[in-house]
Amino acid sequence: MIRIVFPLSGNVFPLGYYSTSIRIGNPPKAFNFDVDTGSDLTWVQCDAPCSKCTLPRPLQYKPKANIVPCSDPACSALHWPNKPQCPNPKEQCDYDVEYADQASSLGVLVTDQFPLTLLNGTVLQPRLAFGCGYDQSFPSAHPPPMTAGVLGLGRGKVSILTQLVSTGLTRNVIGHCLSSKGGGFLFFGDNLVPSIGVAWTPLLSTDNHYTTGPAEFLFNGKPTGLKGLKLIFDSGSSYTYFNTKTYQTIVTLIGNDLKGKPLKDAKEDKTLPVCWKAAKPLKSLVEVKNLFKTLTITFTNGKRNVQLQIPPESYLIISKTGNACLGILNGSEIGLQNSNVIGDIFMQGIMMIYDNEKQQLGWVSANCDKLPKS
Structure with missing residues (x-):
């Protein structure tokens, strides 16, 4: 199993969030995500075109004929335990997520490559499903307006962790270390888990x-x-x-x-x-x-x-x-x-x-x- 570690930036105050940079696509483009173990869906502000996006258009994700249809298992995983959202299996898989503070993102599910560089220099390119958010609402600071979106690390089937596990790349373990001085790190897999003291x-x-x-x-x-x-x-x-x-x-x-x-x-x-x-x-x-x-x-x-x-x-x-x-x-x-x-x-x-x-x-x-x- 591989070890994947991402450096974090941010702090509790005054920023109010911790984020990490993750690359998507080919050629890859970096996006800054709010690290969120409290939600499943990963989504990015998306030029589809976008309504109420906080990032300028050149910094938004651009979909390329990679929209997930309703018939895809990732779509049914996204909408579980609700009833299927689409009467026609060939239609696009829409999503609508709302957070506790009434921030929300509306968009469509897409898939793309997530290039991951390992410590030995090897680059893996798993293809993962995520949200292309073309209509955002930010009544407060979460998700943070200065990030591209949310990195969903929850326990659901559509979370990035669960998808990476299903490809066989990592164990079903994540962890983070948040520094009081700001920054820290996020990791996938159990390689960094101490054998004693936990x-x-x-x-x-x-x-x-x-x-x-x-x-x-x-x-x-x-x-x-x-x-x-x-x-x-x-x-x-x-x-x-x-x-x-x-x-x-x-x-x-x-x-x-x-x-x-x-x-x-x-x-x-x-x-x-x-x-x-x-x-x-x-x-x-x-x-x-x-x-x-x-x-x-x-x-x-x-x-x-x-x-x-x-x-x-x-x-x-x-x-x-x-x-x-x-x-x-x-x-x-x-x-x-x-x-x-x-x-x-x-x-x-x-x-x-x-x-x-x-x-x-x-x-x-x-x-x-x-x-x-x-």
């Missing part, structure tokens, strides 16, 4: 997302009463979103713990819903991280507990006005009433491993600033 918890097999649970939350090592939670790990989300009860409990715990400490509410800062200010503007989290406590997510696997530690630097950002803001948001405000989504901010400084073969999710502390050596 904490594992089962994936809920009935879910199309990377969902784990039940989980319990601790604050400063003590029970919070928050338990039995299902969590979706989603690299397409900058911040972490909890249901109303979980969100309000955590905000209250942090707020109560800050009483008597030299931080005050900064309601005038609209960067995020909850911000605190010090006596003078902060330059980095190093100045205040000792004022905040660690959050811990505990998973019970049989008789054994595994923990994912979330230190203050993995749930806070420093706003442009020098305040510490909470990167945990109320999901019900964007339509995620019952979901708990673990976003990029919680996954900084650790290697996350999504193992679909063994139906498990893993994590281990790692140096995400350096690309792995051969």
